[in-house]
Amino acid sequence: MMTTLVHPAYIVATALFIFALHWMNTPQTARRGVYAGVAGMALAVIVTWAQPTVIHHGWIALAIVGGFAVGVPLAMVPLTAVPQRTALSHAFGGLAAGLVGTAEYYLGLGEGPDTLTAFRMVAIVAEILLGFLTFTGSLMAAGKLQEVKWIPQRPVTYPLQNLANLALLLVAAGVGTALVLHPTADWAPHLFPVVIALALLFGVLLIIPIGGADMPTVIAILNAYAGLSAVAMGFVLDNKLLITAGALDGSSGLILAIIMCKAMNRSFTNVLFGAFGQVQQTKAGGEQKVYRSETIEGAAQVLEQASQVVIIPGYGMAVAQAQHKVRELYDQLKKRGITVRFAIHPVAGRMPGHMNVLLAEADIPYTDLVEMDEINPDMPQVDVALVVGANDVVNPAARYDKSSPIYGMPIIDADKARTVFAIKRSKNPGFAGIDNELYFSDKTWMLFGDAKGVIGELVKQLSGGSGMH
Amino acid sequence: MMTTLVHPAYIVATALFIFALHWMNTPQTARRGVYAGVAGMALAVIVTWAQPTVIHHGWIALAIVGGFAVGVPLAMVPLTAVPQRTALSHAFGGLAAGLVGTAEYYLGLGEGPDTLTAFRMVAIVAEILLGFLTFTGSLMAAGKLQEVKWIPQRPVTYPLQNLANLALLLVAAGVGTALVLHPTADWAPHLFPVVIALALLFGVLLIIPIGGADMPTVIAILNAYAGLSAVAMGFVLDNKLLITAGALDGSSGLILAIIMCKAMNRSFTNVLFGAFGQVQQTKAGGEQKVYRSETIEGAAQVLEQASQVVIIPGYGMAVAQAQHKVRELYDQLKKRGITVRFAIHPVAGRMPGHMNVLLAEADIPYTDLVEMDEINPDMPQVDVALVVGANDVVNPAARYDKSSPIYGMPIIDADKARTVFAIKRSKNPGFAGIDNELYFSDKTWMLFGDAKGVIGELVKQLSGGSGMH
Amino acid sequence: MTETSEFWSQLFVFVLASFIGLGVIRRVSRLLHTPLMSITNAISAIAVVGSIIVTGADYPPVIRLMGGIALFASMTNIVSGFLITDRMLKMFKTDRKPGDGGHS
Amino acid sequence: MTETSEFWSQLFVFVLASFIGLGVIRRVSRLLHTPLMSITNAISAIAVVGSIIVTGADYPPVIRLMGGIALFASMTNIVSGFLITDRMLKMFKTDRKPGDGGHS
Numbered sequence A, B: 001m002m003t004t005l006v007h008p009a010y011i012v013a014t015a016l017f018i019f020a021l022h023w024m025n026t027p028q029t030a031r032r033g034v035y036a037g038v039a040g041m042a043l044a045v046i047v048t049w050a051q052p053t054v055i056h057h058g059w060i061a062l063a064i065v066g067g068f069a070v071g072v073p074l075a076m077v078p079l080t081a082v083p084q085r086t087a088l089s090h091a092f093g094g095l096a097a098g099l100v101g102t103a104e105y106y107l108g109l110g111e112g113p114d115t116l117t118a119f120r121m122v123a124i125v126a127e128i129l130l131g132f133l134t135f136t137g138s139l140m141a142a143g144k145l146q147e148v149k150w151i152p153q154r155p156v157t158y159p160l161q162n163l164a165n166l167a168l169l170l171v172a173a174g175v176g177t178a179l180v181l182h183p184t185a186d187w188a189p190h191l192f193p194v195v196i197a198l199a200l201l202f203g204v205l206l207i208i209p210i211g212g213a214d215m216p217t218v219i220a221i222l223n224a225y226a227g228l229s230a231v232a233m234g235f236v237l238d239n240k241l242l243i244t245a246g247a248l249d250g251s252s253g254l255i256l257a258i259i260m261c262k263a264m265n266r267s268f269t270n271v272l273f274g275a276f277g278q279v280q281q282t283k284a285g286g287e288q289k290v291y292r293s294e295t296i297e298g299a300a301q302v303l304e305q306a307s308q309v310v311i312i313p314g315y316g317m318a319v320a321q322a323q324h325k326v327r328e329l330y331d332q333l334k335k336r337g338i339t340v341r342f343a344i345h346p347v348a349g350r351m352p353g354h355m356n357v358l359l360a361e362a363d364i365p366y367t368d369l370v371e372m373d374e375i376n377p378d379m380p381q382v383d384v385a386l387v388v389g390a391n392d393v394v395n396p397a398a399r400y401d402k403s404s405p406i407y408g409m410p411i412i413d414a415d416k417a418r419t420v421f422a423i424k425r426s427k428n429p430g431f432a433g434i435d436n437e438l439y440f441s442d443k444t445w446m447l448f449g450d451a452k453g454v455i456g457e458l459v460k461q462l463s464g465g466s467g468m469h
Numbered sequence C, D: 001m002t003e004t005s006e007f008w009s010q011l012f013v014f015v016l017a018s019f020i021g022l023g024v025i026r027r028v029s030r031l032l033h034t035p036l037m038s039i040t041n042a043i044s045a046i047a048v049v050g051s052i053i054v055t056g057a058d059y060p061p062v063i064r065l066m067g068g069i070a071l072f073a074s075m076t077n078i079v080s081g082f083l084i085t086d087r088m089l090k091m092f093k094t095d096r097k098p099g100d101g102g103h104s
Ligand SMILES: NC(=O)c1ccc[n+]([C@@H]2O[C@H](COP(=O)([O-])OP(=O)(O)OC[C@H]3O[C@@H](n4cnc5c(N)ncnc54)[C@H](OP(=O)(O)O)[C@@H]3O)[C@@H](O)[C@H]2O)c1
Pocket: A213, A214, A215, A216, A217, A260, A263, A264, A313, A314, A315, A316, A317, A319, A320, A346, A347, A348, A349, A350, A351, A352, A353, A354, A388, A389, A390, A391, A392, A393, A394, A423, A424, A425, A426, A427, A428, A429, A430, A431, A432, A449, A450, A451, A452
């Protein structure tokens, strides 16, 4: 009975997953999407668990309880830690795929040669390669994002690095092929762990040369890998639900990676092998140009006089956790009948949609979050552009300076506004590690300090001053 | 070799078909879509023909040649005959599915019981039922659209009609079930033709009670059936390419039917069992209200004075084949610096997109074809609305007259324009068979006559007069 | 792979294909609904592959005859469907070139 | 159904699923790209069905242990993935209600 039920159940689950992603196309329906996803998942788990082949239940229950025990706290991390959490979950996903693949192989060995057909072996090898390299790779990525001590932030490069990686990959592929051709040879069971080891090693080496700030893109790519490993598992188990879900996951990773690369005007290869973060090292420090800074009072007054204010948040707002203060500022200005909008750059922050989530967390209506392409035409009419911890995404050099690493990346035209206030702590550059002439323009006034602190002051000024109006 | 090639080839063909439909989302890429479709089709045919099981080639070549011999002329029909052609092609599609299903059944009989499994029989019965009822049903529809003598245009109704049809359907289903349960019983081979006969009969009875003007909707529904029969064939032959292509076809039919019903504010059931066209009979003829007609000269002058003209084409333009004359008028007015746009109602004419194709045929840039929802807001600023053989789609009764059969159907607000000219031949109503008060409004002037003739005159006036300006 | 699970995998494909169909067709330009009808006709005539096998295989003539007729019917749809679609699409232009764009 | 044609039907499903994936994801609102990442995580943890079988079937303990770990890993992704997605989505509002919408 249950065996027959499993097929329709899997089809329904698939449909639910597709709807789940479909409903993400607008915030109104997005939560419905979550419920659909949960329903599909629950259905699939229950029906599978009820299969007659499943006779031992203890460990399953245990693992599920464990999953909840770890999963719930993992879901409570502060939003700034979301990239790490994502990376971590890819690691888990990869691990799961790799382990199942391994189990399937040794099971097949037991059942004799006819089960380990060439095609099945190809799927298994693909599964463990993708799975285990995603595992270590994602762990490294998570570590870099979490800025764990013993994982070097800055890209680690050494001569012939890419060549070495390539060689390693070839070895792994070679060993894999050997396994595919002779899955049941007496040396095969001993060679299998070698493939695993190679995959694990490759995952590490793949990430080492990539700068911490490039991790978001890498994460998206690892996301695609994780999806593909699920697909491979689907091939091994002949489970179309797995294949579909994996493909959905894979497409999402791929598309996000493409969006990020486009918005950064970089290519995949450049991200993966460009050791981009290096620029940061070489260029950072030592600007001699003059910044003109402004006092909180002065800034507050100018803001009060404005009728059109655009706030441009960046990674700095995330670091400072300043979104709630920003909201208070937003309220203060709104109270005065000033139109306040937020200009959201596709790669502001360190992950896609980063700023949107933070501002939404601060309860700012998403109808006031405007995309770059929509707001840029209005910038010339804007009285004050308030840059909160954003840098590269407002760097005019992207428009003309061919030598600049961000040349060609579309930016928010803060420099077109009548007045610009820029909040940052120091004279240090941003992610791309380059000067930002916007800060030296004669319409720009710097407000040095931690974003949270500075904006807090501004709010105090305005709320204090608001009485006199 | 060929047997292995067939799978990848079918996958590629599937992808090509999906792209073909995807590229139809804008006129710029649409033709690329056709090429993709042709490529996919050619690939599938060649690979299949090259299968080792295919040993007799004479008949295949013959049938293909025949297909070209009939297909090419069929593609040359005037655009007004497109609905009939579409209906006819559904008939062919249904026939093909039905015949292959039949063949598969008798082949299975030969090979013995194990080939005709229950599930396979279900698929076969579904295939022949859908196939053959689509065959006769579409032939009837084509006949009604072509206004063939011996096929009654007006809905033929008799007491307990729907009940009778339902009974027939149940009988067919019953016999079908018997076949599924005992596919190889000695009476089965003789019962099989009965199912076919019932399906053929049902197709006829299904269409008889539906008025000629409702055919477009019916055609869309038959389109969906044809698609489903292809899907059933895919199940019988375990051919996923067939399943996919059939599903694509089915969705298209379904969506078009829904669009039409929505735009007519009618329900499927109402179209299928409502015997709608009857209204036409009962209400037609005998209006006593006064029309005020205008002379060509007068109309020409008003048009010349206008700065904003909107032309509202309808079924009448198609009947009169007036699109080329309309284009000349369009040119004349443009020459005078008058902005001329076309207001396209989703169900103007007798098939979805009917007006667009006709006007495109007349070489009018599709950028001047404006959808109802976009143009309605502008109507009050329009100086002259020229209604060319449209009726129901500009009938204000749809807005408020609950008793009217078209109540609730969205319309083009011709009555909001400063002046309205309406071209039609007589005082007869349109498809819905009801009066149109727009014609009696004090801002409306009738130009009685055949659309082609009337507009021809207008053009003469304007071109003649144009010298004096 | 057992006969039932074969059925389920076909149903699976059908569901996925329907998702694609509804997603893609819903985005077809309203301008092109008439050509859309004809191109989907042509595409669904892919049933031709079924009839090719039936016609060409080593089956009793009466069976092969049915296949042949089916093949002819499908082929007609393919040819006329694609041709008329292209003929209609040729007509859609943005900027008017003088002279006509494919009158019939 | 032979082993190879089984592979092909899986590949077929993969292709269709990719079409759906690309089509659907491309239309996800830019506002929601962060939640999108977490919900796809959760969904791809459907790999859990594989590990349930391995863990629960009558296999040698070492195999079942691998399955158990995999099951635990997937389960973690499912729980945290869906929870954090919902937590983020709860925050998106059009009109501001006073008080905060789910601070962390
Ligand atoms: N979003 C994505 O998906 C993604 C993915 C990969 C890469 N990236 C890259 O990340 C960059 C994002 O641009 P961005 O302008 O948002 O960030 P950014 O260019 O990295 O600049 C962040 C700025 O915030 C300032 N800052 C840091 N902590 C602060 C604090 N506590 N208070 C106030 N200011 C603080 C920093 O200056 P101080 O140190 O002087 O304070 C820095 O100038 C882009 O280059 C993009 O290509 C984004």
